[in-house]
Amino acid sequence: MSNIEKKPVYPFEKIAVAVAFSPNIEAIIAASKRLQNIFNVSILFIHVGNHDAAQETYLKELITRFAFEQNNHEIIWETGDTVDKILEVCKARQVDLLVAGALEKESLLKYFLGSVARKLCRRAKCSILMLRDPDLLNKPVQRIVVEGSDHPKTVATIEAAIYVAKATHALAVDVIQEEDPGRLALIRSDAFTDNEADNNREKMLKHENEKLEEILSCTDCGNLKVNVERLEGKPGFMITKYAREHEADLLVLNSPDTKLNVIDRVFPHDIEFALADLPCDLLIVHSRTDD
Amino acid sequence: MNHAELINLLFCLGIMLLLGRVLGEFFRKLKMPLVVGELLAGLILGPSLLGKFYPELNQLIFTTKGNVGMALNGITTISVVMLLFVAGMEVELSIIRQQGTTAFKSSLVGLLIPLGLGFAAGYYFADWLGGKGQHDGKVFALFMGTAMAISALPVIARTLMDLDLFKTKIGMIIIAAAMFDDLIGWILFSVVLGMIHTGSDQFEFLYILGYTFLYAILMLTAGRIIINRALPWAQRNLSWPGGVLAFSFGLAFLGAALTEKIGIHAIFGAFIAGVAIGDSVHLNEKTRDIIHQFVTNIFAPLFFVSVGFKVDFIKNFDLSIVTVVLVLAIACKLLGAGLGALWGGLSFREASAVGFGMNARGAMEIVLGLLALQAGVISEPLFVALVVMAVITSVMAGPMLQYLLTGEMKVNVKLRDILPVKEGE
Known part of the structure; x- marks a missing residue:
């Protein structure tokens, strides 16, 4: 290494x-x-x-x-x-x-x-x-929106976002968890009763929430206001839309796992939704150790 | 259709849905796919049992002839078109792309080896397997290859969910690989069906092949962009959920009609339309759920129960064909997907898990088999063998995955899960 x-x-x-x-x-x-x-x-x-x-x-x-x-x-x-x-x-x-x-x-x-x-x-x-x-213009950074997906890179991304937020004296950091409806539809197949499907979903969300809470508890947030939001929709698209609607000053995302090429624009990779139409400044955090 | 025939049709539909659901629920409690119960319902109501012991009653109610038979046939055709539309919606192109090289290698080798071995078996043993000779046996051989290659996404998703592996890396590799194989598998099958229509005309075959790829590429590129623009408009301006449902099913049927017109089967149009709509960022979970529930709980059972009306399962059960098809199917997928996963960097145990996960064929194999039977590509004993293979591979996926990934093997079904709970318990 x-x-x-x-x-x-x-x-x-x-x-x-x-x-x-x-x-x-x-x-x-x-x-x-x-x-x-x-x-x-x-x-x-x-x-x-x-x-x-x-x-x-x-x-x-x-x-x-x-x-x-x-x-x-x-x-x-x-x-x-x-x-x-x-x-x-x-x-x-x-x-x-x-x-x-x-x-x-x-x-x-x-x-x-x-x-x-x-x-x-x-x-x-x-x-x-x-x-x-x-x-x-020297616009102050007020709101930072950061990806909170269930991915090994997310730890470094959230930590980097908090680091930037503290350095820039940002007012709030919104950590966004996105629920892909396509994946949820798969677990809502007719093989499950309604209760089972709900339980499965709850189980999945609980697991994700626990992981995120653990990340946030280990990160020194100081006096920073950290909100956690869960959005239902296509990953990448929803966080970009959220950043735009909430007039965020900085959007912080995980780096892609592989080198992206034109196919990732035709069948968009999560990050491509932000690149196609930047909602604000964009920080892509590359956690080198996870590669 | 006269008064009596209408009553007959409605009675028939009612019984099909109710018995299919009751038996489906029974098998669901046994941790088996619902489709097993639905097939059994068809077997009971069709020529295999009711037709054997009470042929007059069977012909009176569950007839496949006359106006009632024609109407039932129409309903099951619409059902299979909608079923493929939903199957298309389950394919997420971005998941396939994002799961990286391991998933790609698993799916590619998991597709090519079953395709190659299935093709070889179909080509050299067509007579014994019960294939019908078109294009010097190439149609049958290609069908066998496709039948060995596809996977059942819902069965895989359920198995992974039950084992708490759905969101793990290995779970997503299996899901992505199965999605890719499904996408390519249905394109191949459409080519197979197209070949049946073209006879020996090479030019017409190339024309259909060209249109198959043109339709797929256009729908998945320009079509997706247009749908992405049109869906928000539909959601804003049309009532919910009616407007979006009409928009989605309308597109599915138009796609199906277009592909049927150009000589590819209608299911392909619906499948690709499903991929394009399902991939839209504007299709929310509720709408997706409504489409899914509507199709899988009403139309899918009608289709799977009706399968039993078309074939006498008992008469056409040939143990030697069933055994060969089963062994071939399992060997093809284990070898293909397993080697692909090993190539992609997974351990032997994990690669075996990917192989067993993708080995589940489920309902899609039955759809594939029935369409091939109707198109005259395969014989009834081979169809029965494919159904048995689909059920067994789906049932074995769960315990095998559990054993390979956790070191335990439990069937995990208790008698009290199946029997109704008594008062006071």
């Missing part, structure tokens, strides 16, 4: 920011500075692609304007495939959190082909924060 595989999900000690010379660049740099202040880390700016001297100067100017000190940031210039190069740097430099800006929604074609930010989400081997339509 390499060092990176042993590394815990948090605290974030090294943050990398994917930089492109797009209209959002200022907002991305501003967000990077906020993250640096919150987590007290050094920032690695990664740009992949050809660039000229003017662009290099412009990026340095921006970094200076947002008051980054010389010893707590670094700029890496790379050429080649954008996604591959960024992921290579993240792996080589043992980055804990990769940050990228992303549009709320992309055209159907672009969604299926995959933009850089979304490709990073599907392939990253470290946690990734997607900033939805980043702007220069």
